[in-house]
Amino acid sequence: MNNNDKKHKKPIIFYYLAALAVLLLLNAIVFPQYLGSTFNEVDYSTFQSMVRSHSVTQAVVENDTVRFIAVDKDGNRSNYKTNIVTNSELSSLLDENGVRYGQDLPEEMSPLLSVLLSWILPLGMMIFFGRMLSRRIGGMNTMSFGKSGAKIYAEDETGKTFADVAGEDEAKDALREIVDFLHNPKKYADIGASLPKGALLVGPPGTGKTLLAKAVAGEAKVPFFSISGSEFVEMFVGMGAAKVRDLFRQAGEKAPCIVFIDEIDTIGKKRGGAIEGGNDEREQTLNQLLTEMDGFDGNKGVVILAATNRPESLDKALLRPGRFDRRIPVELPDMAGREAILKVHAKKVKLEGSVDFNSIARATQGASGAELANIVNEAALRAVRMGRSAVGQEDLEESVEVVIAGYQRKNASISQHEREIVAYHEIGHALVAARQSSSAPVHKITIIPRTSGALGYTMQVDEDERFLMSRDEAFNKIATFTGGRAAEELIFGSVTTGAANDIEQATRLARGMITRYGMSDSFDMTALETVTNQYLGGDTTLACSPETAAKIDAEVVALIRKAHEKAIGILKGDIDKLHELAAYLLEKETITGEEFMRILND
Secondary structure (H helix, E strand, O other), X not given: OHHHHHHHOOOHHHHHHHHHHHHHHHHHHHOHHHOOOOOEEOOHHHHHHHHHOOOEEEEEEEOOEEEEEEEOOOOOEEEEEEEOOOOOOHHHHHHHOOXXXXXXXXXXXXXXXXXXXXXXXXXXXXHHHHHHHHHHHHHHHHHHOOOXXXXXXXXXXXXXXXXXXXXXXXXXXXXXXXXXXXXOHHHHHHHOOOOOOEXXXXXXXXXXXXXXXXXXXXXXXXXXXXXXXXXXXXXXXXXXXXXXXXXXXXXXXXXXXXXXXXXXXXXXXXXXXXXXXXXXXXXHHHHHHHHHHHHOOHHHOEEEEEEEOOHHHEOHHHHOOOOEEEEEEOOOOOHHHHXXXXXXXXOOOOEOXXXXXXXXXXXXXXXXXXXHXXXXXXXXXXXXXXXXXXXXXXXXXXXHHHHHHOOEOOOOOOOHHHHHHHHHHHHHHHHHHHOOOOOOOEEEEEOOOEOOOOOOEEEEOOOOOOOOOOXXXXXXXXXXXHHHHHHHHHHHOOOOHHHHHHHHHHHHHHHHHHHOOOOEOOOEOOOOEEEOOOOOOOOEEEOOOHHHHHHHHHHHHHHHHHHHHHHHXXXXXXXXXXXXXXXXXXXXXXXXXXXXXXXXXX
């Protein structure tokens, strides 16, 4: 019975329209004189007699016609019109008998229509819009606030497989087991093995954590739920926990499936502390997440994947066995990985036949997958700007410099004296690096200003991938950083602000040698500094007394001074080559590593 009532229930707007139609019909029957649709025609003499008898209340004069309203003894109003015989006495006739006249008849409304337009219609509109607003707010409370808002992809909608992910072979191997479990759960159940409920993808930004999660779903051909950790955080307390419950309910209904929570550190931060209260919304959301992960059966085929670049901030309860107990590192790619990533993204653009991806991979040490994709895209844009139909080696090399140092400032106005300072500065770096052992070969030197603010730079590229750095190599690198300032002092007898970035990098490396790498005779193998965020900037915090910190500062200064003196000594011994190379660079503005070494060894 209740279902039938719901089916036959009319919307409230139906009753409003029905009531309005009844009122209009009643107005036409009861007050037909107010419809104003017809005019009764009378002769002019009748009009004059009606005016003199004060029956006419209003009149409109239009050329040779008068339209007027007359009221009889019973108070009924009627519309009339007549043809004017003479205009000379019409105005005086109307004025003497108090008839209002003008260009249009004032509209008179029936009492019923007046009540309808003044009271009933506005009141009905207020009720109607009020109900719509309350229904929308109620719908938000019951429908939107409690829903997870996760993007749900069908089996083939992610469009990604492991073939689309390059440079992360170790991570793919760890995730292939999850794919195999989703394909063949019986094989694991027969032996009594259960797959981890959750896997945490950890790594720097841009390394492809989200892409890997989509590739797992694409390989397994199962539904894929994707949601960001920030979407659980709501203004209203308890809504985040409700979204977690709804997400796991949907996942249970569509099992086997994969649930991916991006940036899980948003809701998974460590609990505790005197400032945070027990009713904190983030803490409630985390508690609900922990409860749901304990509550569902992992053998149903629901796999929880999460990604973060701040693993040190996650709550320990989230990482214990039975929850996110498998940690999969997604690190920056090595040289072979970078070459593979470049080739994957290069499939989307037209290439010339002579493209060497290996040299581009060697020049992009430390680049993430997202940065490599940007390099390929910048190369394609440059090819279009140059009017070419395919991307060449020159485009890729220039795009590397664009990502590192910005676009060329071709119209920058720099005086000749400053150009000389920049030339000697950059040759100073290159010359000190070339005259030391275990230094990366010089790849390119330029004094063309860049949009990043650099007036020039020297690019060094290692022949092979380097994972370790000895004490002597680190010291030589600091000496190379000081080579630019040393050349300025030696040639011009003064210093400029151009070495600011060199000073910053030299100081960071020298401090790391003493506080983190144990390359100091004074402190031996003592850890004096800790890295607070490995993947986001690598910020460090001193873990020593103020007295020890002062000694560290003194030793950093002494180490950099020693490297600075070494750079000056190298440049003094090669002063003629310094002048020759600087003059050549001033003339060419950009020289390659081969040109530099040819002049140096001549």
